[in-house]
Amino acid sequence: xxxxxxxxxxxxxxxxxxxxxxxxxxLRDAAKQRKTMVPPPTPTTTPSPTRNVIEDEVVELDRPMGxxxxxQK
Numbered sequence: 001x002x003x004x005x006x007x008x009x010x011x012x013x014x015x016x017x018x019x020x021x022x023x024x025x026x027l028r029d030a031a032k033q034r035k036t037m038v039p040p041p042t043p044t045t046t047p048s049p050t051r052n053v054i055e056d057e058v059v060e061l062d063r064p065m066g067x068x069x070x071x072q073k
Contacts, residue, residue, distance in 0.1 A: 002010040019025050
């Protein structure tokens with residue numbers, strides 16, 4: 001599969017043989033989990049009556065000065 005997608009040989013087969021049976025690398029269960037996962041509900045917010053919000057508007061929030069900027073200042 002790797003060779004057909006990447007057009008070169010897989011150079012770390014000796015490593016794969018060591019980790020392939022570890023829980024992190026078992027792919028059988030991962031495919032089942034993806035199919036059965038339900039996306040988290042999106043929070044619904046009601047717009048504030050005192051502020052009109054444009055959907056494409058970018059709101060820049062005031063942030064505290066960073067450590068580097070404070071040192072340079």
